[in-house]
Amino acid sequence: MANQDPTRIDELTIADYLQPAGYRSALVGKTHSRKSLAQIRALGIDPESDFARCVASGGFEPYELHEGLYPGARAPGDNGYNAYLNSQGYAGSNPWHEYANCGADKNGNIRSGWQLRNSIYPARVAEEHSETTYLTNRAIEFLDQQDGDSPWCLHLSYIKPHWPLIAPAPYHDLYDVSDIQPVQRSEQELDNPHPVYAAFMEQEYSESFSREDVRKRVIPVYMGLIRQIDDQLGRLFEYMKQTEMLEQTMIVFTSDHGDYLGDHWLGEKDLFHEASVKIPLIIADPDTIADDTRGSVCNEMVEAVDLLPTFVEYGGGVINRERIEGQSLLPLLRSKIAPADWRQFAFSEIDYSERGARSSLKLEPYDCRALMIRDRHWKYIHHNLFRPQLFDMQKDPHELIDLGDNPAYAKVRADMRQLMLTARRRLKPRIGTPYENLANMGPQQDEAQGIIIGRW
Amino acid sequence: MANQDPTRIDELTIADYLQPAGYRSALVGKTHSRKSLAQIRALGIDPESDFARCVASGGFEPYELHEGLYPGARAPGDNGYNAYLNSQGYAGSNPWHEYANCGADKNGNIRSGWQLRNSIYPARVAEEHSETTYLTNRAIEFLDQQDGDSPWCLHLSYIKPHWPLIAPAPYHDLYDVSDIQPVQRSEQELDNPHPVYAAFMEQEYSESFSREDVRKRVIPVYMGLIRQIDDQLGRLFEYMKQTEMLEQTMIVFTSDHGDYLGDHWLGEKDLFHEASVKIPLIIADPDTIADDTRGSVCNEMVEAVDLLPTFVEYGGGVINRERIEGQSLLPLLRSKIAPADWRQFAFSEIDYSERGARSSLKLEPYDCRALMIRDRHWKYIHHNLFRPQLFDMQKDPHELIDLGDNPAYAKVRADMRQLMLTARRRLKPRIGTPYENLANMGPQQDEAQGIIIGRW
Numbered sequence: 001m002a003n004q005d006p007t008r009i010d011e012l013t014i015a016d017y018l019q020p021a022g023y024r025s026a027l028v029g030k031t032h033s034r035k036s037l038a039q040i041r042a043l044g045i046d047p048e049s050d051f052a053r054c055v056a057s058g059g060f061e062p063y064e065l066h067e068g069l070y071p072g073a074r075a076p077g078d079n080g081y082n083a084y085l086n087s088q089g090y091a092g093s094n095p096w097h098e099y100a101n102c103g104a105d106k107n108g109n110i111r112s113g114w115q116l117r118n119s120i121y122p123a124r125v126a127e128e129h130s131e132t133t134y135l136t137n138r139a140i141e142f143l144d145q146q147d148g149d150s151p152w153c154l155h156l157s158y159i160k161p162h163w164p165l166i167a168p169a170p171y172h173d174l175y176d177v178s179d180i181q182p183v184q185r186s187e188q189e190l191d192n193p194h195p196v197y198a199a200f201m202e203q204e205y206s207e208s209f210s211r212e213d214v215r216k217r218v219i220p221v222y223m224g225l226i227r228q229i230d231d232q233l234g235r236l237f238e239y240m241k242q243t244e245m246l247e248q249t250m251i252v253f254t255s256d257h258g259d260y261l262g263d264h265w266l267g268e269k270d271l272f273h274e275a276s277v278k279i280p281l282i283i284a285d286p287d288t289i290a291d292d293t294r295g296s297v298c299n300e301m302v303e304a305v306d307l308l309p310t311f312v313e314y315g316g317g318v319i320n321r322e323r324i325e326g327q328s329l330l331p332l333l334r335s336k337i338a339p340a341d342w343r344q345f346a347f348s349e350i351d352y353s354e355r356g357a358r359s360s361l362k363l364e365p366y367d368c369r370a371l372m373i374r375d376r377h378w379k380y381i382h383h384n385l386f387r388p389q390l391f392d393m394q395k396d397p398h399e400l401i402d403l404g405d406n407p408a409y410a411k412v413r414a415d416m417r418q419l420m421l422t423a424r425r426r427l428k429p430r431i432g433t434p435y436e437n438l439a440n441m442g443p444q445q446d447e448a449q450g451i452i453i454g455r456w
Numbered sequence: 457m458a459n460q461d462p463t464r465i466d467e468l469t470i471a472d473y474l475q476p477a478g479y480r481s482a483l484v485g486k487t488h489s490r491k492s493l494a495q496i497r498a499l500g501i502d503p504e505s506d507f508a509r510c511v512a513s514g515g516f517e518p519y520e521l522h523e524g525l526y527p528g529a530r531a532p533g534d535n536g537y538n539a540y541l542n543s544q545g546y547a548g549s550n551p552w553h554e555y556a557n558c559g560a561d562k563n564g565n566i567r568s569g570w571q572l573r574n575s576i577y578p579a580r581v582a583e584e585h586s587e588t589t590y591l592t593n594r595a596i597e598f599l600d601q602q603d604g605d606s607p608w609c610l611h612l613s614y615i616k617p618h619w620p621l622i623a624p625a626p627y628h629d630l631y632d633v634s635d636i637q638p639v640q641r642s643e644q645e646l647d648n649p650h651p652v653y654a655a656f657m658e659q660e661y662s663e664s665f666s667r668e669d670v671r672k673r674v675i676p677v678y679m680g681l682i683r684q685i686d687d688q689l690g691r692l693f694e695y696m697k698q699t700e701m702l703e704q705t706m707i708v709f710t711s712d713h714g715d716y717l718g719d720h721w722l723g724e725k726d727l728f729h730e731a732s733v734k735i736p737l738i739i740a741d742p743d744t745i746a747d748d749t750r751g752s753v754c755n756e757m758v759e760a761v762d763l764l765p766t767f768v769e770y771g772g773g774v775i776n777r778e779r780i781e782g783q784s785l786l787p788l789l790r791s792k793i794a795p796a797d798w799r800q801f802a803f804s805e806i807d808y809s810e811r812g813a814r815s816s817l818k819l820e821p822y823d824c825r826a827l828m829i830r831d832r833h834w835k836y837i838h839h840n841l842f843r844p845q846l847f848d849m850q851k852d853p854h855e856l857i858d859l860g861d862n863p864a865y866a867k868v869r870a871d872m873r874q875l876m877l878t879a880r881r882r883l884k885p886r887i888g889t890p891y892e893n894l895a896n897m898g899p900q901q902d903e904a905q906g907i908i909i910g911r912w
Contacts, residue, residue, distance in 0.1 A: 001885070001886060002886075002889075002897070005886050005888060005889050006888030006889070007888070008464065008466055008887065008888070009465055009466040009499070010464055010465040010466060010495060010499070035888075036888045039466060039888065043465070043466070043499070043501055043507060044501050044502045044505045044507060045499055045500050045501055046500045049500045051499060051500060069907070070905060070906075070907065097906075114906075114907075114908040114911065115908070115911050115912065116910065116911065116912050117912050163907070163908075163909055163910075203899075203910070204899075204909070204910045204911055205909050205910020206910070207910075208910045208911065208912045209910065211912070214912055267910050268909065268910065351885075351886070353894055353897065354894070354897035354898055354901075355898070355899075356898060356899040358898065359898060359899075365891070365894045365895055365897075366881050366882065366884070367881055369880070369881060371877065371880075382874075382877045382878075384878050384880075384881045385878065385881075388874070410867070410870065411866070413870065414866065414869065414870035414873065417870065417873040417874065417877060418838075418844070418873065420877065421827065421838045421873060421876065421877065422838075422840050422841065424825070424827075424840075425822050425823055425825060425840045425841075426822065428822070429457070429807075430457060430458075430461050430807070431464065432461060432462030432463070432464070432491075432492045432495065433458075433461050433462065435821070438809055438810070438821045439821055441458070441809065441810035441821075442810055442811070442812060442814065442815060443659075443660075443811075443812040443815075445810075449526060450526075450553075450570075451525070451526065451570075451619070452570040452571070452619075453619055453660070453661050453724065454572065454619075454659070454660050454661020454662070454663075454664045454665065454723045454724065455570065455571050455572065455660060455664065456571065456572050456573050456664045456667070456670055
């Protein structure tokens with residue numbers, strides 16, 4: 001899936017699962033997830049229904065839809081922030097771009113945040129009017145409307161740090177080059193790299209972030225944008241503390257992807273190195289049952305798909321086994337000992353058909369797919385039409401040596417392919433058949449209906 | 457998918473694709489395919505819409521829905537045949553079972569067709585009132601209603617040959633043991649078989665068909681049921697010839713699966729031996745462009761999923777590349793030289809969670825999956841939780857020697873796993889994004905919208 005690719009009409013989101021448990025689920029921020037309005041019309045679904053109303057907001061009530069990515073508004077309702085900026089005195093039809101995502105140099109020349117060289121300038125918006133602060137305001141407004149009795153789920157989805165990489169003062173200047181973490185890359189990676197990896201290295205964003213001058217200028221600003229999130233979440237949590245919401249709210253902090261920022265000679269987020277796929281995940285479970293693990297770090301293999309069943313179990317909803325592919329994290333949150341059958345691998349998949357690498361590789365869209373599986377020892381990557389990649393995560397934790405075509409590892413690769421095929425077992429193609437029906441199916445059911453097969 | 461597993465609400469069938477091209481698509485016979493009415497209601501889809509009306513008939517107009525499998529009626533409208541039998545003097549609430557699928561012995565005792573030993577008795581229904589003849593009558597009635605101008609697609613889906621294996625006279629007695637083809641099996645197959653294969657061999661239907669007395673009694677009747685199809689299709693084609701429909705109608709004869717009938721010590725249809733997966737496919741393309749291949753046999757790798765785009769292309773509909781996974785067969789029908797990029801493998805998948813083998817293996821439903829890929833040399837089968845199977849289709853065309861755990865074939869298995877993973881490329885997960893959009897996506901589109909990523 002890419003941004004704005006419509007999900008299937010019968011796909012359910014966190015909001016859909018929590019609704020029967022009485023939850024009001026709202027979005028504040030970006031989603032890039034929607035259903036197809038054309039398809040909704042074609043199926044004769046009432047366009048005034050709750051379902052159709054959430055068509056552009058991933059199933060959540062669009063309390064404040066702010067994609068924060070498209071220079072022009074793209075989705076119905078995605079214009080609150082521009083109107084807000086106008087009301088605060090930032091004029092024009094697109095103050096998101098002109099003020100929040102542009103800076104000004106000493107001479108007053110406007111510098112677009114879309115160009116990395118301009119990251120050093122403070123955004124032309126006051127911190128109190130910037131995207132991160134605005135979304136926090138809107139989140140607090142939403143919380144303020146809750147009566148304390150009815151359950152709710154707020155999907156607070158900040159856009160920053162993100163292109164355009166520019167920060168409001170003082171965040172544009174909080175860090176300097178001495179704060180930057182060491183880059184993870186080696187010259188050896190440039191020597192006969194995997195063709196897909198090579199194509200990503202050739203992209204403009206990768207070439208830019210491979211330059212030391214770019215990293216030194218942009219990464220401190222990127223860190224400032226993270227620090228702003230930190231400060232704004234502090235403000236949100238303080239509000240929740242004062243209103244006694246903190247002790248009855250599960251808080252999950254995570255991200256949809258990492259960012260290479262020059263690691264492995266790459267920019268952006270597309271491939272499977274840890275910089276891209278190992279995302280932050282911090283969960284505060286307010287229940288005293290979770291006190292045993294409070295403040296601790298869990299080293300089990302978890303995935304983003306685990307969040308949905310976590311929320312559903314926490315909210316008292318029904319974990320629909322014929323659909324849900326993740327595993328609730330509550331057992332890990334509430335005991336230091338993981339369930340004996342906890343998964344031993346993590347899985348990821350990409351479709352890079354809309355990325356520049358497709359043009360370099362001259363691929364049809366449907367060939368732009370790759371699958372990754374990682375266990376505690378190996379990370380194996382399958383590419384359509386290209387050789388696989390393999391990394392020894394124990395001996396080479398920074399993934400600098402690709403063993404994907406090393407004859408000595410043929411058996412490891414064969415085993416990882418087997419694991420990858422077997423990992424498909426958790427895919428749920430039969431979503432229309434309740435799990436209990438599936439579990440009870442069998443010859444005994446047939447016979448009860450009078451169907452007797454093969455009896456002499 | 458199993459019988460009656462609802463397909464996803466936005467899944468399109470042949471009928472859905474042909475509708476915009478002006479086709480009336482109707483079902484006469486079985487489908488075992490439906491949508492979930494509960495889900496249709498949950499989405500607020502008008503239950504009176506054409507879409508909802510075809511909920512139990514695979515998207516086709518249910519001209520005559522006859523599942524012919526369930527002793528009681530299971531789907532709305534699936535009762536035409538019982539009413540017909542009543543009108544012809546066959547009394548009772550379930551004449552399908554009492555007459556069409558039971559026989560009578562010399563002493564007039566009623567013998568159920570559900571028991572194989574009773575296959576020798578003629579069904580208690582006259583041939584002219586039997587299922588195959590009735591469905592042919594209904595097909596002719598449908599054709600008779602066509603005006604000759606509007607295009608139509610008739611899905612004539614005979615249930616027989618099928619359990620209960622019993623035939624009306626004279627078809628119960630047309631063949632004898634000398635007509636039976638040699639059984640394909642070897643004693644070696646019983647020696648340490650693959651666990652999933654072993655579980656299927658233990659099923660009652662497999663044990664029955666492994667017996668020579670059963671095969672000798674049942675197979676001639678099975679052949680009689682096929683002969684009845686042949687005769688009834690002859691009647692249908694004669695009608696079409698006299699009404700000048702034959703020269704303007706594409707006719708496709710195929711089946712949804714084969715039948716082991718004792719091959720490999722198995723009954724039924726579940727696994728991947730040729731007896732099960734290599735189905736008949738005969739296509740009569742009336743267009744003179746197809747004269748070059750008329751009467752010839754094509755040896756290319758084709759699959760059942762190819763029929764949908766074949767019909768759509770023939771009918772002048774739109775082949776929706778973001779959804780359709782098969783390839784139209786028209787190029788093979790209209791030239792003896794296959795397109796250079798025609799596929800070099802065939803793929804198949806099973807979910808045996810509702811079969812008796814699951815109980816024997818003590819598996820969770822979602823572990824009951826297996827994938828098969830076959831090229832001109834090898835057939836490779838992936839099983840969740842079990843070792844793979846491998847057959848050398850050149851040296852061992854009858855698939856009697858499983859090389860799945862033979863160390864000498866480790867490289868072949870690794871290569872076939874790679875092919876299997878790559879074969880996933882044709883799966884279309886992004887059905888909401890038109891192919892043209894997908895093909896045009898890329899950095900150039902982003903830039904046209906003002907999104908500039910990673911420029912210094």
